[in-house]
Amino acid sequence: MRQAVQQRRSSRIFGALGALALAACGGPEPRISIEPHPLVPLKTFLAPQSYDAPRLSPDGSWIAYLGPLEGVSNFFVAPIDDLAAAKAITEETGHGIRVRDVSGVVMYRWSGDGRYLLFPHDNQGDENWNLFRADIETGQKTNLTKLVGSRMELVRMSLSDPRQVLVSIAESMIAPADLYSIDIETGERTLVEKNPGFAAYLSDNELRARVAIGYGAEGGMDLLTRSSGGAWEPSISIGQEDLAALSATGYQNIARFDADNRRAFFYDSRGRDTIALIAWDLEQNSIEVLAEDPRVDIGGVLYHPTRSTPQAYATNWTRTEWHALDESIRRDLDFLASQTEGEYRIVSRSADDDRWIVRFTLAHEPETYALYEREDQNLTKLFVTTPQLEGIELSRMYAEVIPSRDGLDLVSYLTYPPWIEIDDRGRPTEPVPLVMLVHGGPGDERAQYAYGPFLHWLNNRGYGVFFVNFRGSPGFGKAFVNAARMEWGGKMHEDLVDQV
Numbered sequence: 070m071r072q073a074v075q076q077r078r079s080s081r082i083f084g085a086l087g088a089l090a091l092a093a094c095g096g097p098e099p100r101i102s103i104e105p106h107p108l109v110p111l112k113t114f115l116a117p118q119s120y121d122a123p124r125l126s127p128d129g130s131w132i133a134y135l136g137p138l139e140g141v142s143n144f145f146v147a148p149i150d151d152l153a154a155a156k157a158i159t160e161e162t163g164h165g166i167r168v169r170d171v172s173g174v175v176m177y178r179w180s181g182d183g184r185y186l187l188f189p190h191d192n193q194g195d196e197n198w199n200l201f202r203a204d205i206e207t208g209q210k211t212n213l214t215k216l217v218g219s220r221m222e223l224v225r226m227s228l229s230d231p232r233q234v235l236v237s238i239a240e241s242m243i244a245p246a247d248l249y250s251i252d253i254e255t256g257e258r259t260l261v262e263k264n265p266g267f268a269a270y271l272s273d274n275e276l277r278a279r280v281a282i283g284y285g286a287e288g289g290m291d292l293l294t295r296s297s298g299g300a301w302e303p304s305i306s307i308g309q310e311d312l313a314a315l316s317a318t319g320y321q322n323i324a325r326f327d328a329d330n331r332r333a334f335f336y337d338s339r340g341r342d343t344i345a346l347i348a349w350d351l352e353q354n355s356i357e358v359l360a361e362d363p364r365v366d367i368g369g370v371l372y373h374p375t376r377s378t379p380q381a382y383a384t385n386w387t388r389t390e391w392h393a394l395d396e397s398i399r400r401d402l403d404f405l406a407s408q409t410e411g412e413y414r415i416v417s418r419s420a421d422d423d424r425w426i427v428r429f430t431l432a433h434e435p436e437t438y439a440l441y442e443r444e445d446q447n448l449t450k451l452f453v454t455t456p457q458l459e460g461i462e463l464s465r466m467y468a469e470v471i472p473s474r475d476g477l478d479l480v481s482y483l484t485y486p487p488w489i490e491i492d493d494r495g496r497p498t499e500p501v502p503l504v505m506l507v508h509g510g511p512g513d514e515r516a517q518y519a520y521g522p523f524l525h526w527l528n529n530r531g532y533g534v535f536f537v538n539f540r541g542s543p544g545f546g547k548a549f550v551n552a553a554r555m556e557w558g559g560k561m562h563e564d565l566v567d568q569v
Contacts, residue, residue: 106488109461109529114522117142118454122168122175122416123426123438125149126183129419131205132426132451133179133186141165144177144186146205149424149440152451158186158208164193172320175416176223180253181231187253189223198222200236202253213256214238222246228274228328228375235261235276237269250276267293267301269319273330274377279351280304280333282315290315294351304354307339310547313512314338314366317543320513323370328377334359336367342546346370346382359394366544371398374418385544387468387480388412388518401425404446412518415441426451432466432484435459436520462487464528466518466536467495471568473540477549479564481537482516486528501533505569508542511561512550515542539564 121142123134133146138157142165147155159166168177168188177188186205189198198221199214214221220239227233232254237246245264251257262270262278268290271280281301285291290312292305307315314336318324323346324335337347337356344366348357360367360382369383371391380395381402389412393399405413411431416438418425425441427448435455439448453459464484471479485491490498504527508514516536524534538545539561541553553561 104488105486105531106462106529109526111526113457113461114526114529116455116457119456120438120452120454122177123451124175124177124179125417125419125424125426126179127181127420128183129421129424131183133177133205135166135168142167144188144203146186156208158203158205159210160208161190164191166190167194172322174320174322178223178226178234181226185253187223187234189221196220200234200251211256213251213253214258215256220246224248225272225274225276225325227276228377233276235272248272248276248278271324271326271333271335273326274328275330277330279326279330305349310551311338313543313547313550314344316513317344317366321369325372325377328375334370334372334379338366338547342548343367344546346379348379360392364545366546368544369414371415374420374422383414385517387470389414401441401443401446405441405448408448430518430520432518432520433463433487434520463525465491466521466524467491468518469495469568473560473564474567475560477540477552477564478545479538479540479568480516480545481535481568482518483533483535484521484524484528485533486531489533497533502531503533503535505535505537505565507537507539507565510543511539511541511553512543515544535568537565537568 117137119136121135123132125132130149131146132149133144135142136145138160141162143157143159143161144166145155145157168175170176177186180187186203188201190201191198197218199212199216200221200223202211202213222237224235224237232252233250234253236249236251238249239246245266247264248262248270250259250261261276267281267283269282270278273279281293283291283293285306289306289308291303293301294304296302318335326333331350331352333349333351336344338344343362345361346359346367348359359379362384365384365386367382368385370379371381372378373380380398381391381393383389383391391402393402405427409429411429414428415425416428423443427439427441429437429439435453435458437453438451440451441448464487467483469481469483473479483495485497485501489501492498508516516538527534541550541561543550
């Protein structure tokens with residue numbers, strides 16, 4: 070499950086309550102040898118984040134983030150070296166500002182000149198997005214698209230002209246999305262590509278549509294490029310069994326062109342079991358595999374902020390790990406890994422690449438953001454997402470890999486009440502009542518290491534939580550996903566029973 074244990078997906082977890090299986094570890098009635106902790110209210114665990122989605126300005130001198138203004142989510146900006154001087158630059162009421170899509174991808178951007186925040190905003194949650202501009206000096210908010218009933222998505226920023234951005238606009242839920250460039254100073258909108266019915270486009274850094282994604286034969290998809298005459302022609306065909314790679318390219322938002330607009334980067338699993346990161350040279354029509362792992366799919370890509378080339382990739386077996394492709398940042402990745410016993414992710418970088426914002430994730434602490442200055446490897450804590458949870462003892466998370474009866478490795482996770490003594494294998498030294506938490510989806514979510522408010526609420530009530538994967542959970546390769554076909558209520562269920 071990509072982020073279902075995090076706060077923004079808590080509603081889906083509550084929806085899974087009916088599927089909770091309550092099991093007891095073998096032995097007599099549980100006995101608690103240490104006094105349980107005081108009960109912490111559920112609303113404390115599910116408290117809205119005070120700081121979310123921080124992003125550096127291109128020159129690295131300012132930071133933007135989402136925080137509550139009179140209880141409603143709004144944008145704040147502050148000098149990076151003086152967070153106490155933060156000021157709200159929007160004053161939304163009601164639904165407030167929403168900065169993440171359903172996959173958790175942050176949707177807002179700084180303009181290339183650092184004058185504005187560009188963000189989608191809808192009408193009280195109807196998801197009919199318009200593109201807005203907020204001036205960081207004056208706080209003036211401007212609707213750049215002025216759409217009624219249509220849906221807009223901010224696609225790409227021009228590398229050469231900071232005034233130009235590319236958006237897609239669909240007239241309805243089922244209409245194909247056309248591409249437009251927008252001048253963020255004037256709001257002038259220019260049609261770039263009229264969509265005849267393609268599922269999506271991949272555009273380059275000059276905001277030109279270079280690859281179209283169309284519907285192929287027998288439920289597959291085709292990647293199309295332009296012929297010398299300008300017509301769209303299929304270049305790569307993707308069968309049904311490989312569509313998960315194309316889907317992951319989209320929801321992880323990793324597809325892009327390098328600064329030369331020659332090579333496109335995306336995921337591919339054709340001819341292999343796990344999803345690999347590839348570079349597709351459109352001029353030569355050649356493909357190079359940049360990264361792959363025989364155990365798991367590639368789970369994230371780090372791109373250079375201006376060259377737009379892959380510098381590192383992530384894998385997630387039991388934890389997310391980052392692997393350098395570019396030797397110039399290996400030292401930085403090694404340093405960041407040494408600073409946490411959990412996970413880290415680089416979420417924002419200045420244009421000169423001297424400053425990074427890094428998110429650190431521990432299962433037993435609220436998430437923390439820090440400023441990393443590369444030259445002297447200086448790491449400065451910026452803020453904790455939910456300060457109200459600081460000081461509360463929370464539970465650690467332990468990975469368990471259990472084979473299914475037919476030989477599949479099932480990666481799952483255990484947490485326990487924080488007052489229970491745990492041995493060096495990550496097992497309680499006395500019986501604990503155990504709740505099995507089964508993730509939703511099932512094919513676009515997985516159980517993973519994370520800070521989980523709902524898990525901690527159950528732990529605080531004296532329950533252990535067994536957060537499980539099963540065949541069909543994404544991230545473990547095609548064979549693992551395909552093993553779930555025709556097995557809903559069959560082998561998928563057996564995986565749950567066997568792990569208990």
